[in-house]
Amino acid sequence: MGQQLSCVASQEHGELFTAVQFGELEIVKIMLDRDPSLLHQTTVYDRQSPLHIAAANGQIEILSMLLERSVDPDIVNRHKQTPLMLAAMHGKISCLKMLIEAGANILKFDSLNGRTCLHYAAYYGHSDCLQVILSTAQSSPVAASWGYARFVNIRDGRGATPLHLAARQKRPECVHILLDNGALVCASTGGYGCPGSTPLHLAARGGSLDCIRELLAWGADRLQRDASGRIPYGVALRHKHPNCAALLNPSSAEPLVWPSPLKFISELNQEAKGLLERALMKANREREKSIFKGSSTCSDHSPQIADAEVDDNASEVSDTELCCICFEQVCTIEVQDCGHQMCAHCTLALCCHNKPNPTTASVTPPVCPFCRSTIARLVVARVKISEDAADESLGGFGSPKLRKSWKSRNLSEGSSSFKGLSANLGSFGKMGGRGSGRIAAENEWMDKPCQ
Incomplete structure (x- = not known):
């Protein structure tokens, strides 16, 4: 019964x-x-x-x-x-x-x-x-009792932070979000993967070029060793990821690093931040071209393919909208206090040419190359009126002669600063510019040991 x-x-x-x-x-x-x-x-x-x-x-x-x-x-x-x-x-x-x-x-x-x-x-x-x-x-309130930075870098039972897991599983979007929220780019694991692995070691092991790019752009150290004494370059070679190894080779060109120690960078609004981040990644892709040149094993995500697109709109834009530093890119970033405008690539040249380390204390902010005032805040530049209609409504302001004088005026304002900036821009190069519903089985949670 x-x-x-x-x-x-x-x-x-x-x-x-x-x-x-x-x-x-x-x-x-x-x-x-x-x-x-x-x-x-x-x-x-x-x-x-x-x-x-x-x-x-x-x-x-x-x-x-x-x-x-x-x-x-x-x-x-x-x-x-x-x-x-x-x-x-x-x-x-x-x-x-x-x-x-x-x-x-x-x-x-x-x-x-x-x-x-x-x-x-x-x-x-x-x-x-x-x-x-x-x-x-x-x-x-629970996370507040811990502290937000501690929560972002919370470790699991094997010493892995969320950033370690995202890098190992080839999740570049998650890697970016975590780094943007204060994840430690050079933290070492306990027993996850190989002891002492950084997110860069794990990305090299997984063979994710996109994750490696994100980590390097946020200051990951290519020379940091795990408990076995291996640098990420050696890990990529061991697991047969030649493209990753090319980027991680200590003799390769150093990538530009997001200037997070600068206070005005941390206070950027999302739109301006997105513009600068995209410019940074494109600048690094430009550097990668020389690294990947002649390689017959480039993946679908290699820079030759990713950078094939060219911004043809630049030739159609009025000279009044072009950056007065490089005369190639459209002005997208404005220094808020003085109102001077630059393209995102030239803005990054001011901030990144010294490759600031995200783990160090805040560094001295750069100055505006036009008026030499300290840059305290950046915003998205307002679009300038530059069509033929502007010639009529503004009495010929958009004519070539006046556009040329506008260029000269801006150049003369910051002539002392252009020499140094031009040298730094050389490193940028010419930029082209634009689950299932089941519940996991227990064996899915066992990560493979280091080999």
Whole structure:
């Protein structure tokens, strides 16, 4: 008799979990109204609750209904994984947001590898989930007790930060987001990968050119050694990634580094920051051309292909919009106080030619090459009126003669600074310019040991 009741209960539980997995909201409501105790039942082996299954499968309506019935948002399964972790694992952004709004703890660790939801999002490459978790951490009282920088660099049970995981799994978007939020570019692991590996070692091992580019652009050290005494260059060679090895070769050209120690860089609005970051990456791609030249093994992401596009619009733009330093690129960046404008490439030349190290203290900010005032803030430049219609409305202001005098005036304003800047621009070159719904098995969490 007791065995028969147990079988009936077990069958009912299975029907509930299936209904949750496939989003059958009405069936789930009927079953829970008939037997509220089903709300706290779990699967036999993994101990997955209905909330876990709903989060992993992106069933937002069922998730909402379960949370309204006072289900603990931090309930754990057999591996101490929370629904928030599973939502981050499978990239279910709506479920992740709802769980956070319901009070889910972003600092919970699982028992498989000692990872948080931030590790999960970085490992599986869900950049949107990663961004939401980081935004939450900036205002979360739990993360505030730790400190935001500590949370961004939180380590799992094997000493890996989210940046290590993103670099190893070839997730360049996640690498960029983490670096932009203060991830330590030269942090060493404990037992993850090879002991003492930096994100650059792990990116070299995975063979991701894009991740290597991001890390180098944020000041990763090509000469830093792991516990076995290997530099990233040796790791790339060992794992047969010749293009990565070419970039990581210490004798190759040094990449330009994002000038994060400068205060006005950290205060840039997103639009201006995006312009400068794209210019930085393009400048580094230009340098890569000499490194990859003659290589017959370049991947689809090699600079020859990526840089093939040329900005043909530059020839169509009025001279009044061209940068008065290089006379090639359109002015996109403006120094806020004095109003002088430059292209993004020349702006970076002012900031990057000394290759500032992101780990050092703040350096002296550069000065405007036109008026020699200290640059305190940069903004996106306002578009100048430069069409033929401007000739009529402004009485011939757009004529070639006046455009030429406008150039000369701006050149004379900062003549003392152009000599030094021109030398630095030589290093830039001429720029062309523009989850499944299942829950992971336990063996998926075991990272391969170092070879």
